[in-house]
Structure formats: C-alpha cells, structure tokens
Amino acid sequence: MKRLSGILVVNHFLNTVKYQELYEKFLDAAKEYSIDLVMKTNADLLMDMEALKENAGKVDFVLFWDKDIRLAQLMESFGYRLFNNSKAVEICDDKSYTYLKLLEAGISMPKTIFSPKTFGTVKYAKTDFVAQLEQQLDYPMVVKECYGSFGMQVYLVKNRKELLAKLEETAPEPLIFQEFIEESAGRDVRIQVIGDEVVASMYRYSDSEDFRANLSIGGKMKAYTPSQEEMDIAVACCKAIGLDFAGVDLLFGKDGKVLVCEVNSNAHFKNIYDCTKVNAASLILEHIKNRLAKEQ
Ligand SMILES: Nc1ncnc2c1ncn2[C@@H]1O[C@H](COP(=O)(O)OP(=O)(O)O)[C@@H](O)[C@H]1O
Ligand SMILES: [Mg+2]
Known part of the structure; x- marks a missing residue:
C-alpha cells in the first residue's frame, strides 16, 4: 500500500506545553504507522487560500485537531477528507447543538x-x-x-x-x-471512543467542594471499567453526531441512570494516557488508516 500523507490542523493560538504534547503524540504516532503527517495551523492555512485549494488532492486526509469550523468547512469544500468532519466538530463545539443531536437520537441527558x-x-x-x-x-x-x-x-x-x-x-x-445531577456532584466518567469502539475510560472526581470533575481544575482520576450500557451510550453518541473519535462525559443519574454530560470532538487524551496507558493518538491514526483503506 502506498504511504499515506496527511495534515494535522491545530490552532495557531493554542501552543502551550499542554497542547504541544498532544501534537507531538500525533507526530510520533504517524512515524509509527509510516504516515507523512505535517502540522499546520489554522492561520497558516487560512492566510494562503490559493495553496489550500491547490493542495487539496495532494494529501489523503486531514486530522482536524482544531475547532475552526469555517476552516473545516472550507477544506471539505475543496475536497479534503477530514477526521473528525466539520459537522461533527461543530455539533460538539456548541453544547446546545450537542443536546439537540442527542435528543433526536433518544439519548438521555440532564433536563x-x-x-x-x-x-x-x-x-x-x-x-x-x-x-x-x-x-x-x-x-x-x-x-x-x-x-x-x-x-x-x-x-x-x-x-x-x-x-x-x-x-x-x-x-x-x-x-x-x-x-x-446531585448524585453525580464532583464525579463523572470520561469514555474515549475511537471508530465506534470504547478504547479507554476513567473515573474523574473532585476531592474539593467543586461540583465539576474536570482534571484541569483540580479533579483526580482513576481507571474505570465501564458497564456495557455506558459503553453503548458513548458509542451511540458518536454515531448520532458522526464522530470518528471523541471523549464522552457521562454523569451518574438517580437509580443508576446513565446521563450524557457532553461530547468532546477534540478531547485531550494526555490524562487518559497517564491513567490507562492507552495511546489515543496512535489509535486515532490507526483508525484513519483503516477507514481510508476501506474506502478505496
Ligand atoms: N448537569 C450537571 N450536574 C452535575 N454535574 C455536572 C452537570 N453538568 C456538568 N457537570 C460537571 O461539570 C463538569 C464540566 O461540565 P461539561 O459539560 O463537561 O463542560 P466542559 O466542556 O467545560 O468540560 C462535568 O465534567 C461534570 O463533572
Ligand atoms: Mg467535559
């Protein structure tokens, strides 16, 4: 099979260590799979529209790790194949759109x-x-x-x-x-889905008064074995939104009811890696490779 080539699109303005680490993980994974992956920022691409248009047929895929939806749509209109696609990124970017999509699919969320x-x-x-x-x-x-x-x-x-x-x-x-959701105060579950499969999960909890379990604001994490229902719901969210990969946050409702909190198209995977040693960057590239092979 011919060597695949792709563009990793990242945000021009998000280049702290936290983000750089993720980008490096993708570039390392690309080497592992013998994929030529070039990193470009949304500003680089938008400021050279001619080149953007001309290069459309020259790469096999775009790993769109940004939320610049206008750029994503522009690239799709030029014929680039985006992972995740622009529509899915747009739905996840806006929590009200996510709610609407999941409502249509009959997936339970808090009122x-x-x-x-x-x-x-x-x-x-x-x-x-x-x-x-x-x-x-x-x-x-x-x-x-x-x-x-x-x-x-x-x-x-x-x-x-x-x-x-x-x-x-x-x-x-x-x-x-x-x-x-009081039962879930200060705790939730993050489920990493790639290619309609659950690849890793973690339980997040805050040991302060904070009702939010996010790790960036002091939450703690532990590895977690999700139930079949939790896994099915996480995968159903991805299917409903049309995501190739995502981090799905679940809440613990009354009487064991599973509720979806939100769906992240560009979920930071460093913490889940530290917690479970599952390398999402590598699995995402493997998924893209398999997906493109099937499409040929
Ligand atoms: N309806 C809710 N009831 C209880 N806790 C919630 C609720 N919504 C969110 N949380 C808590 O707040 C955190 C952040 O909310 P979330 O919607 O995931 O936003 P963000 O995109 O900022 O992560 C969640 O991980 C969860 O711990
Ligand atoms: Mg969240």
Missing part, C-alpha cells in the same frame, strides 16, 4: 433549557423569563456557556441573585440551563 438569544447591545434587558425558567429547573441550577472547555465556563447557581449575576456576566454568550 436542559436553552437561553433566549440576545445581543451585546442589549444583553438581558428584560429578565422576566427567569421566573418561568425557575418553574422548570430548581436551584442549584447548572449554567453552561455553549462554548466552553475544561469546566471553565460551567457554573452552579444557588439562587435567583446568582443566576441574574451570571446572566449579566456572560451576556450575550449563548447558554444552556441544566438540571443539577
């Missing part, structure tokens, strides 16, 4: 209500809708910015005063309001 759209010029000039929201969701209530990662844009509000302050602070960012 969720979308914020009414507003604009930077007016913000929430009227907050009368809050009374109706309170009839559907109790305090404490989870408020999430639709675009956010590492738990940084996820909040727990205890009363109306805190909710109004959060609205003021975040406007006009789109939000989702969500039922707080």
Whole structure:
C-alpha cells in the first residue's frame, strides 16, 4: 500500500506545553504507522487560500485537531477528507447543538433549557423569563456557556441573585440551563471512543467542594471499567453526531441512570494516557488508516 500523507490542523493560538504534547503524540504516532503527517495551523492555512485549494488532492486526509469550523468547512469544500468532519466538530463545539443531536437520537441527558438569544447591545434587558425558567429547573441550577472547555465556563447557581449575576456576566454568550445531577456532584466518567469502539475510560472526581470533575481544575482520576450500557451510550453518541473519535462525559443519574454530560470532538487524551496507558493518538491514526483503506 502506498504511504499515506496527511495534515494535522491545530490552532495557531493554542501552543502551550499542554497542547504541544498532544501534537507531538500525533507526530510520533504517524512515524509509527509510516504516515507523512505535517502540522499546520489554522492561520497558516487560512492566510494562503490559493495553496489550500491547490493542495487539496495532494494529501489523503486531514486530522482536524482544531475547532475552526469555517476552516473545516472550507477544506471539505475543496475536497479534503477530514477526521473528525466539520459537522461533527461543530455539533460538539456548541453544547446546545450537542443536546439537540442527542435528543433526536433518544439519548438521555440532564433536563436542559436553552437561553433566549440576545445581543451585546442589549444583553438581558428584560429578565422576566427567569421566573418561568425557575418553574422548570430548581436551584442549584447548572449554567453552561455553549462554548466552553475544561469546566471553565460551567457554573452552579444557588439562587435567583446568582443566576441574574451570571446572566449579566456572560451576556450575550449563548447558554444552556441544566438540571443539577446531585448524585453525580464532583464525579463523572470520561469514555474515549475511537471508530465506534470504547478504547479507554476513567473515573474523574473532585476531592474539593467543586461540583465539576474536570482534571484541569483540580479533579483526580482513576481507571474505570465501564458497564456495557455506558459503553453503548458513548458509542451511540458518536454515531448520532458522526464522530470518528471523541471523549464522552457521562454523569451518574438517580437509580443508576446513565446521563450524557457532553461530547468532546477534540478531547485531550494526555490524562487518559497517564491513567490507562492507552495511546489515543496512535489509535486515532490507526483508525484513519483503516477507514481510508476501506474506502478505496
Ligand atoms: N448537569 C450537571 N450536574 C452535575 N454535574 C455536572 C452537570 N453538568 C456538568 N457537570 C460537571 O461539570 C463538569 C464540566 O461540565 P461539561 O459539560 O463537561 O463542560 P466542559 O466542556 O467545560 O468540560 C462535568 O465534567 C461534570 O463533572
Ligand atoms: Mg467535559
């Protein structure tokens, strides 16, 4: 078989050690599989549109490790084969779109209500809708910015005063309001799926008062053996969204009910590697290679 070539697309502005480590893992894995993988940033590619168009037929695939959806769509329109595809990245990037997709697929998530759209010029000039929201969701209530990662844009509000302050602070960012799953306070499960298969899982827990289990904000991790139901749900999320690979976060609902918290198209895999020694970068490239071979 001919040697495969691909472009690893990363974000121009995210180049801290934490990100560099992931990029290196992909480049190392490419060597392992004899794939010519070249790293490019979204800025490099966008600023040379001519070359972007011309080179479309010259690589076999794009490992799209960015969330620049406009670039992803542009590349697909030029004929590049993206992993993950632009639609799947877009759905995961916005927690309200993820909710919609999973709802359509009949996958259980915490009860969720979308914020009414507003604009930077007016913000929430009227907050009368809050009374109706309170009839559907109790305090404490989870408020999430639709675009956010590492738990940084996820909040727990205890009363109306805190909710109004959060609205003021975040406007006009789109939000989702969500039922707080008390049984899961400070704990969740991360399941790494690649090619419709569960390859690794970890239990994340916070040993502080924080209700968020994200590792970047102090959460701890342990290896975890998921149940068949948890694995089936994680894979179903990927199928519903059209993902080749993802990190699916699950919550522990009442009476053992499994609820999906969110789905990450570009899940950082360093922690799951440290926890389980499963190298997602390598498995992602293996999946791409197998997938392309099947398509020929
Ligand atoms: N509805 C909820 N009830 C209880 N805990 C939640 C809920 N939603 C999120 N969490 C906690 O907050 C963390 C961050 O939320 P998540 O939606 O995964 O956002 P992020 O994209 O920032 O990781 C989760 O890993 C989980 O521990
Ligand atoms: Mg998460």
